[in-house]
Amino acid sequence: MVSRLDLYRVFCKVGKSDSFSQAAKELYMTQPAVSQSIMQLEKELDIRLFNRTPKGVSLTHEGSLLFEYANSAINLLHVGEEKILEFQNLTAGELKIGVGDTISRYFLLPFLETFHNRYHKIKFKIINGTTSELCSLLKSGEVDIAICNFPLYDPALELRPSIDIHDIFVSGEKYKNIVSKPMKFSEVVQLPLILLEPKSNSRKYVEDFLESKGIKVSPEFELGSHDLLLEFAKINLGIACVSKEFSKDYLNKGLLYEVQLVEEIPKRSIGVCYLKSVSLSPAATRFVEIIEKNSLSDA
Known part of the structure; x- marks a missing residue:
């Protein structure tokens, strides 16, 4: 069954060319099919749209009025289709990323650089927040993807771990001798502790x-x-x-010393998360692919 939109496409072609045969060539249709489409549209609108003469066809007064609106609508649809192609080809659009300051600095920046070099017409919007705040931003649609500390327990989110990280204790010169021998956790907590704020996912872990x-x-x-x-x-x-992993400069330069522990804190990970119920945009999909490809090559 021919849709009303298809009928208007045929109508506009005929209106531009003043010819059923020319419209048929441009639409890759037969001339009888074009003629039938115009007759169907005239029947549905209960009005004559074209004057038929041996030399061709011409728009009636009513047909001219309809053509003005229909042609504008068809052109707008074409523009919309072109914009969609731009998004699919990553020649336009915006990528909204939620991320914490630390992960942004020590993990995300190289991936942003790689993506921008390949798809420089995609705009970035970076929103900072804690893991719980980023999850809320995902659910409200304010960001496309988030780069978070795992573990994270939320059935609404798809989780894609990227790299493993290890939590350690470090000290300055003053405590160097104290922490040089393996310590139990019960001994470590007796020292003055410096931790992230309680709402941090890293602190909670x-x-x-x-x-x-x-x-x-x-x-x-x-x-x-x-x-x-x-x-x-x-x-x-x-x-x-x-x-x-985010403290290597301080450790390698001897500015800080790693506390030797009898038992290590189990490793955790950093990764990408997004809503299960919403398909990723082409830009977000490609960005996740870049992270996963480079994370695997570094592993």
Whole structure:
């Protein structure tokens, strides 16, 4: 069954060419099929749209009025289709990413650079937040994807782990001798502790693990960023719990020392998450592919 939109497409072609045969060639239809389509549209609208003469056809007054609107609508549809193709070909659009400051700095930046070099016409919108805040942003549609600390338990989200990270304790020069020999967690928590704020997923993971061992923590300092943890530990304000992978510069330069532990904190991961119920845009899909490809090659 021919749709009303198809009838209008035929109508506009005939209106432009003033010829059934020419419209048929441009539409790859037979001339009788074009003629039948015009007759069907005239019947449905209960009005004559074309004057038929031996020399061809011409729009009636009513047909001219309809052509003005129909042709504009068809042109707008073409523009819309072209825009969709641009999004699919990644020559236009926006990618909205939710991410924490630390992950953005130590993990995300190389992937942003790679993606931007390949698809420089895609605009970025980066929104910072904690893991719980980013999950809310995903559900409200304010971001397409989020780069989060795992573990994360939310049945509405698809989780794609990218890299493993390890939580460790570090100290400055003042505590170097104390932490040089393997320590139990019960001994570590007796020292002045520097931790992330309680709402941080990283803090919760370490705290839950220690509590499973019957150990409660009472930090001396609670800070809002990973970089501050490193700086506070460097000036000997206490022992900081940090991500080893994001602290390599301080450790390699001898600015901080890793606390030797009798038992390690189990590794966790960082990865991409997005809503299961919503299909990713072409830009978001390609960005996730870049992260996964490069993460696997680094593994």
